[in-house]
Amino acid sequence: DGGITQSPKYLFRKEGQNVTLSCEQNLNHDAMYWYRQDPGQGLRLIYYSQIVNDFQKGDIAEGYSVSREKKESFPLTVTSAQKNPTAFYLCASSTPEAGTYEQYFGPGTRLTVT
Amino acid sequence: LAKTTQPISMDSYEGQEVNITCSHNNIATNDYITWYQQFPSQGPRFIIQGYKTKVTNEVASLFIPADRKSSTLSLPRVSLSDTAVYYCLVGDMADPGGGNKLTFGTGTQLKVEL
Numbered sequence: 001d002g003g004i005t006q007s008p009k010y011l012f013r014k015e016g017q018n019v020t021l022s023c024e025q026n027l028n029h030d031a032m033y034w035y036r037q038d039p040g041q042g043l044r045l046i047y048y049s050q051i052v053n054d055f056q057k058g059d060i061a062e063g064y065s066v067s068r069e070k071k072e073s074f075p076l077t078v079t080s081a082q083k084n085p086t087a088f089y090l091c092a093s094s095t096p097e098a099g100t101y102e103q104y105f106g107p108g109t110r111l112t113v114t
Numbered sequence: 115l116a117k118t119t120q121p122i123s124m125d126s127y128e129g130q131e132v133n134i135t136c137s138h139n140n141i142a143t144n145d146y147i148t149w150y151q152q153f154p155s156q157g158p159r160f161i162i163q164g165y166k167t168k169v170t171n172e173v174a175s176l177f178i179p180a181d182r183k184s185s186t187l188s189l190p191r192v193s194l195s196d197t198a199v200y201y202c203l204v205g206d207m208a209d210p211g212g213g214n215k216l217t218f219g220t221g222t223q224l225k226v227e228l
Binding site: 004035040041042043044088090092101102103104105106107108110 | 146148150155156157158159160163201218219220221
């Protein structure tokens with residue numbers, strides 16, 4: 001089965017700690033994305049990567065870092081500099097096929113920082 | 115930064131056609147319009163994407179007027195399982211970091227009743 005996996009589904013951390021969220025895809029997609037979703041809100045783009053070893057900031061990159069060492073993996077680190085890290089984090093991937101850029105989303109990780 | 119505006123909520127009954135409109139006055143020349151469906155605590159799922167005029171697939175139709183400043187997602191004969199949040203996304207997938215940076219709207223909560 002092809003798809004995107006995110007782990008863990010729920011994550012709890014103490015304030016001041018860095019935490020890394022995993023995102024893996026076996027769809028052979030070049031592009032990968034990280035979004036943040038707050039309750040009752042839409043998705044906001046944190047970082048994206050269109051090719052291995054390259055990534056770009058989205059709208060709300062402050063307090064986050066990413067790496068893209070492999071095509072299949074795009075981990076997101078939420079650092080202690082992120083002021084309000086508690087949120088639902090979604091990873092997605094895409095590739096242009098037949099002129100569309102459908103994004104495939106993972107199941108998400110709900111991060112709670114206290 | 116593009117701003118997309120959608121109705122916060124809509125109610126319908128099973129078997130009815132539902133039309134959800136998204137306003138995107140600042141859409142750029144290279145931007146596509148994409149609609150996603152999201153159930154609680156899950157990642158969004160692609161519904162349909164278009165650039166102009168009308169696009170139809172097996173689950174929905176997308177109507178885009180000539181000025182492209184709005185779009186309407188049409189769901190024929192909805193069922194209870196269509197109860198979800200529907201998001202309008204405007205952006206240039208070939209350049210996610212461009213002007214509109216894959217801006218998601220705040221979403222429309224559709225509730226379908228018997």
